[in-house]
Amino acid sequence: MRVTPPDRGGQGGDPGRGADAHFRALESLYAAAPINRFFDSRLEIARSGEARIHFTIDERHFHAGGAAHGTSYFKMLDDAAFYACNSLVTDRFLLTTAFNLLFTRRLGPGPVIAEGRWVSGQRRVFVAEARLIDASGEEAARGTGTFMKSRIPLAGLPGYRTA
Numbered sequence: 001m002r003v004t005p006p007d008r009g010g011q012g013g014d015p016g017r018g019a020d021a022h023f024r025a026l027e028s029l030y031a032a033a034p035i036n037r038f039f040d041s042r043l044e045i046a047r048s049g050e051a052r053i054h055f056t057i058d059e060r061h062f063h064a065g066g067a068a069h070g071t072s073y074f075k076m077l078d079d080a081a082f083y084a085c086n087s088l089v090t091d092r093f094l095l096t097t098a099f100n101l102l103f104t105r106r107l108g109p110g111p112v113i114a115e116g117r118w119v120s121g122q123r124r125v126f127v128a129e130a131r132l133i134d135a136s137g138e139e140a141a142r143g144t145g146t147f148m149k150s151r152i153p154l155a156g157l158p159g160y161r162t163a
Contacts, residue, residue: 019048022090025154025162026083032159039075043083049118051083058109068107073132077101077143080116081128085147086154088118093152094126101143110135124149 023045030036030043030053040056055076063069078099086094116130131142154160 018090019087021162023087025160026086028161029154029157029159030079030083035075039072041076041079043079045083045087048087049084051080051087051116053080053083053114053116055112055114056110057107057112066108070103073103073107073141074099074101074143076112076114076132077116077130077141078145080114081130081143081145082116082147084116084118084128084130085121085126085145088122088126089149089154091154092149093154093157094147095150097125097146097148099143099145101141103141105134105138105140107132107134107140112140119144121147 026045027043038060040058042054044052044054046052053076057068057072061068061072078096081099082094082096112135113133114130115133116128119127119129121127126147127144128147129142129144132140134140155162
């Protein structure tokens with residue numbers, strides 16, 4: 001069953017040019033974040049309440065056992081869930097308040113897609129799910145996050161450009 005994002009009346013859930021500009025601005029914000037210098041990744045937001053991030057995992061992300069460290073799993077899942085929720089909010093930056101994750105497969109080097117989907121919340125607190133899909137199409141991990149509106153205006157953040 002597919003969950004329909006709330007109609008936010010200008011707060012990110014409305015279809016059309018405003019939403020598309022907001023999605024592109026969030027993609028720009030993601031690309032500008034200093035943490036992403038450590039990850040070969042690209043965010044895409046096609047619709048409200050959903051986000052996909054394409055990652056490439058390599059040996060820099062490995063633990064001593066020769067596979068991706070859990071911090072990489074968390075980063076990918078948190079980002080996908082976060083941006084799925086922030087696609088619904090045009091005025092404020094969200095903050096992660098909790099995140100639970102389940103590891104189901106080890107990740108070696110190669111491409112990974114993180115898919116995030118808004119589940120609930122319409123005003124101040126949002127919940128989203130995310131999953132990691134490896135190069136063979138198998139799920140490698142999944143998680144659920146809770147995100148809260150901050151006092152940080154999106155418009156004031158470096159990288160968030162709507163024009």
